Amino acid sequence: xxxxxxxxxxxxxxxxxxxxxxxxxxxxxxxxxxxxxxxxxxxxxxxxxxxxxxxxxxxxxxxxxxxxxxxxxxxxxxxxxxxxxxxxxxxxxxxxxxxxxxxxxxxxxxxxxxxxxxxxxxxxxxxxxxxxxxxxxxxxxxxxxxxxxxxxxxxxxxxxxxxxxxxxxxxxxxxxxxx
Amino acid sequence: xxxxxxxxxxxxxxxxxxxxxxxxxxxxxxxxxxxxxxxxxxxxxxxxxxxxxxxxxxxxxxxxxxxxxxxxxxxxxxxxxxxxxxxxxxxxxxxxxxxxxxxxxxxxxxxxxxxxxxxxxxxxxxxxxxxxxxxxxxxxxxxxxxxxxxxxxxxxxxxxxxxxxxxxxxxxxxxxxxxxxxxxxxxxxxxxxxxxxxxxxxxxxxxxxxxxxxxxxxxxxxxxxxxxxxxxxxxxxxxxxxxxxxxxxxxxxxxxxxxxxxxxxxxxxxxxxxxxxxxxxxxxxxxxxxxxxxxxxxxxxxxxxxxxxxxxxxxxxxxxxxxxxxxxxxxxxxxxxxxxxxxxxxxxxxxxxxxxxxxxxxxxxxxxxxxxxxxxxxxxxxxxxxx
Amino acid sequence: xxxxxxxxxxxxxxxxxxxxxxxxxxxxxxxxxxxxxxxxxxxxxxxxxxxxxxxxxxxxxxxxxxxxxxxxxxxxxxxxxxxxxxxxxxxxxxxxxxxxxxxxxxxxxxxxxxxxxxxxxxxxxxxxxxxxxxxxxxxxxxxxxxxxxxxxxxxxx
Numbered sequence: 083x084x085x086x087x088x089x090x091x092x093x094x095x096x097x098x099x100x101x102x103x104x105x106x107x108x109x110x111x112x113x114x115x116x117x118x119x120x121x122x123x124x125x126x127x128x129x130x131x132x133x134x135x136x137x138x139x140x141x142x143x144x145x146x147x148x149x150x151x152x153x154x155x156x157x158x159x160x161x162x163x164x165x166x167x168x169x170x171x172x173x174x175x176x177x178x179x180x181x182x183x184x185x186x187x188x189x190x191x192x193x194x195x196x197x198x199x200x201x202x203x204x205x206x207x208x209x210x211x212x213x214x215x216x217x218x219x220x221x222x223x224x225x226x227x228x229x230x231x232x233x234x235x236x237x238x239x240x241x242x243x244x245x246x247x248x249x250x251x252x253x254x255x256x257x258x259x260x261x
Numbered sequence: 262x263x264x265x266x267x268x269x270x271x272x273x274x275x276x277x278x279x280x281x282x283x284x285x286x287x288x289x290x291x292x293x294x295x296x297x298x299x300x301x302x303x304x305x306x307x308x309x310x311x312x313x314x315x316x317x318x319x320x321x322x323x324x325x326x327x328x329x330x331x332x333x334x335x336x337x338x339x340x341x342x343x344x345x346x347x348x349x350x351x352x353x354x355x356x357x358x359x360x361x362x363x364x365x366x367x368x369x370x371x372x373x374x375x376x377x378x379x380x381x382x383x384x385x386x387x388x389x390x391x392x393x394x395x396x397x398x399x400x401x402x403x404x405x406x407x408x409x410x411x412x413x414x415x416x417x418x419x420x421x422x423x424x425x426x427x428x429x430x431x432x433x434x435x436x437x438x439x440x441x442x443x444x445x446x447x448x449x450x451x452x453x454x455x456x457x458x459x460x461x462x463x464x465x466x467x468x469x470x471x472x473x474x475x476x477x478x479x480x481x482x483x484x485x486x487x488x489x490x491x492x493x494x495x496x497x498x499x500x501x502x503x504x505x506x507x508x509x510x511x512x513x514x515x516x517x518x519x520x521x522x523x524x525x526x527x528x529x530x531x532x533x534x535x536x537x538x539x540x541x542x543x544x545x546x547x548x549x550x551x552x553x554x555x556x557x558x559x560x561x562x563x564x565x566x567x568x569x570x571x572x573x574x575x576x577x578x579x580x581x582x583x584x585x586x587x588x589x590x591x592x593x594x595x596x597x598x599x600x601x602x603x604x605x606x607x608x609x610x611x612x613x614x615x616x617x618x619x620x621x622x623x624x625x626x627x628x629x630x631x632x633x634x635x636x637x638x639x640x641x642x643x644x645x646x647x648x
Numbered sequence: 649x650x651x652x653x654x655x656x657x658x659x660x661x662x663x664x665x666x667x668x669x670x671x672x673x674x675x676x677x678x679x680x681x682x683x684x685x686x687x688x689x690x691x692x693x694x695x696x697x698x699x700x701x702x703x704x705x706x707x708x709x710x711x712x713x714x715x716x717x718x719x720x721x722x723x724x725x726x727x728x729x730x731x732x733x734x735x736x737x738x739x740x741x742x743x744x745x746x747x748x749x750x751x752x753x754x755x756x757x758x759x760x761x762x763x764x765x766x767x768x769x770x771x772x773x774x775x776x777x778x779x780x781x782x783x784x785x786x787x788x789x790x791x792x793x794x795x796x797x798x799x800x801x802x803x804x805x
Contacts, residue, residue: 086299091617092610093602096439097289098274098281098474101376101675111280112676112684112796116319120668124392128653131660134393154510156394162505182415182513184407186460190399192383198461201404203509213510215394224461229415245661248397282677288711292718302716319672329713379671393664 129159132171138245140237144209146170155209174208176235177256181205181212185224198224204233204253220252232256264483265359266493267609267645269298272476272602275442275594278376279473283318286475287330287372290602294368294477295332298489305479306364308333310340311351311371313597313634316385318374331370331477344389344634345545346501347371348600349641352478353499356643359482360496366485372475373596382471389636391506403468407460409513409637410550414462416514416565419553421462423568425453427549428466428591430571434578435588437618440602442472442594453549469547472594476602478609494612497627497646498530503639511637519558519631519640526642527560532627535560539644540625541582541611543604545633546589555631556584559642583621586611604630605643612647676796679709682724684796690726691788695762697723706764729786729801731757734765736779751775757784757804771803 087094105111126134129145133156136143145157145168152161153172160167183202189195200219205212219227220236233253243249271293273279273286281289287310295301310324310331320326324340331338341347341354348371355369375382386402413419428448435444448466456466486493502521504511523535532538544555553567561582562570570576576584587593587607590600608628610616627646633639676684679696686694696705696719698712704725711718736755742748753770770779771787784804794800 085296087296090615092270092297092606092615093272093293093439096272096274097293098276098279098286098440099678100274100276101278101280103278105280106278106673112681114674114676114797116672116674118319118668118670118672122392122666122668123663124666126393126661126664128655130393130664131655131662134661135657154507156507156509158507162507181509182408182412184404184411184460184463185458186401186404186407187457188401188403188459190383190387190401192381192401192403201398201400201460202408210510212512215509216398216400218398229411246397247394278675280675280678280681282675282680285677285679285710288716292711292716295716316668316670319670319674329709330711332713332716334713377672377674379673384670387669392666396666 127159129157133157134245137249138243142174142176142206144172144174146172152210155206155213156215174206178204178206178214178233180229180231180233182229183227200227217250218252221254262360263362265356265480265496266483266486268481268489269294269479270606270609271297272440272606273474275440275472275474275596277470283327283372283374284330287327287370290475290477291332291370294479298479302332305332305366305368307337307358307367309351309355309369311347311598313342313344313347313373314385316388317378317382319377327372332368343639345597346632346634346639346641347598348604349630349632349643351601352605352643353501353641355480356496356499359480365482367480369478371598371601373599374473375471376473403460403463406548407463410462412513413550413554419568421454422450423572424550425450426571427552428453431546431585431589431591434586435592438588438593441588441592442470444588444592467549469590469595472596474594474596474599476599476606478606494609494645494647497644498526500525500642506636508637513637515564516554516558518638519555520560522640522642523559526644530644539627539629541586541621541628542584543607543630545631546585546591547595549591559631578621586619586621604632608645612645683708687800688794688796691729692726693729695725695727697725704762706759706762727761731759731784733779733782733784734758738775755779768804771805
């Protein structure tokens with residue numbers, strides 16, 4: 083039976099047992115270890131398929147939504163705001179502007195790394211303002227990187243490209259005019 | 262639509278790893294909420310479970326796994342999930358159950374066991390990124406927050422000192438909260454600014470920890486509330502909104518989805534001037550800059566004004582607009598969905614005058630709680646009022 | 649027009665491959681810890697008695713999910729590591745859908761003196777047999793080699 087408790091302060095106490103890392107390492111508590119073996123094969127869909135093919139050929143594609151008057155990148159089969167199908171592929175430039183960035187000293191598993199990774203969002207020239215994707219930055223130091231900096235993609239060599247976002251190695255500062 | 266009152270709340274200890282299983286944690290939180298309300302399992306008509314990705318606990322379809330501990334065996338039951346927004350979304354779903362008239366008494370339970378994921382819960386977060394565009398870059402979720410924080414700081418020209426003040430306020434507020442994981446009565450702005458840089462501009466003390474924990478909340482309809490209390494706390498309004506997954510196509514400096522959810526909630530609650538009508542708020546603060554970001558999203562101040570209010574002490578517990586009097590996620594812990602404990606349960610305990618050492622002075626009558634989730638997308642807002 | 653376009657290029661990429669990269673440590677919990685620590689030392693199981701529902705719950709737990717009462721320490725009881733087969737199946741494929749070298753008999757075993765059951769593998773040479781109702785005993789790993797997991801039960805026979 084649960085009876086009403088009239089404590090003055092809520093929560094009155096904190097039920098639960100703290101487990102320290104050492105409890106696990108020294109097997110002071112009982113546990114079961116499990117390594118999942120799940121694999122995936124995701125369908126790309128027509129839009130991503132063409133985008134990745136474009137990257138393999140050294141081209142960044144965007145797509146036009148006529149109703150919203152937006153050129154979208156990354157391209158998609160339908161516009162998520164007006165909810166209609168997108169039309170016409172647009173070849174975009176491989177230059178852009180840094181919208182935001184971070185200087186990371188941790189990797190994907192939260193492990194510490196010595197040399198920081200420069201990562202951020204680049205809005206691509208030729209697409210609508212503030213439309214772009216996330217990628218690495220290179221050939222610049224953590225003191226040089228700035229929001230608003232103009233950058234250019236550095237591509238892998240043609241035979242190294244495999245149709246992936248990593249066909250672009252990183253974006254470097256765009257100095258002066260075109261290279 | 263029926264009026265819905267909150268009659269009980271409960272939460273467990275929050276720590277990086279707890280020994281109890283998910284079911285046992287759910288049981289401990291539910292039992293406390295039932296003791297607060299003075300009810301038993303038979304009095305509960307329906308149960309809502311809120312729990313964030315299965316990938317943390319590592320049990321697929323964990324809603325089905327947890328229900329025994331959530332007093333749901335043999336009852337109508339549903340599990341809801343929208344990432345970090347679940348902590349306020351589960352109470353919203355519970356509200357639907359009672360407001361629609363299909364239940365008189367509804368229990369809401371939220372549970373999370375992030376400690377089960379190895380090598381670190383961040384590894385489970387690897388899988389929220391788009392597999393084609395983002396995952397090949399091996400991103401860490403902290404990078405995403407760092408990018409948003411950078412944008413917010415740059416657009417409004419905010420200094421890190423003003424953001425660090427939020428971490429100091431919340432970790433000090435958490436002192437005396439029995440469940441708190443990172444309460445610290447002596448922490449200073451210098452401590453935060455000197456902490457390890459993880460992904461600039463985010464430093465270690467800017468972030469809330471991953472945690473295990475559970476929380477529970479009990480609703481009843483106005484028709485039966487007289488059986489439980491003479492001074493009911495009602496749900497005044499609810500709102501929720503989500504923005505597109507294409508986060509690289511949005512300007513991250515202002516969370517418009519929070520504003521949309523807040524407008525929906527305030528319309529229902531009759532709040533026309535949020536700064537004046539709302540007495541205190543519990544916005545979601547997984548990172549210190551997020552509290553400021555969300556204060557502006559909740560329309561509690563103008564864009565760029567939140568750091569100024571923090572600097573001036575307005576958001577302290579004894580200030581004009583207390584923000585996160587519980588200690589928030591930065592002080593108490595961040596077991597994703599179970600943050601309902603410091604968000605919605607805290608609103609209820611503050612309004613009912615039961616918050617003990619954390620009680621804000623004066624006579625608060627309207628509190629707003631907010632949670633945020635997914636890839637800079639989701640926001641859920643709830644308003645509770647006294648009487 | 650992406651939806652209207654026909655995919656005519658056979659070299660166009662269609663799929664993206666990946667996997668799940670997390671590992672898991674599941675603590676057995678307060679009740680589970682007690683159950684497995686007992687099994688490490690003894691050749692019997694532990695169960696919990698719910699006096700309100702008048703049921704012996706197995707696997708043992710901290711609370712009864714039906715009446716939601718907490719079960720005190722004093723209501724933990726020892727039961728034999730034996731039972732009878734409630735129902736069973738003979739599996740020809742493994743978890744990945746590959747053919748097993750030897751079929752596996754998997755049974756739901758009602759544990760003696762409890763109202764609960766456990767999933768287990770039955771050791772046998774006769775795969776045509778009807779195992780329903782068969783009385784079985786757990787064959788446990790030798791004491792000293794037990795790890796405190798379900799795998800300490802090697803098989804039932």
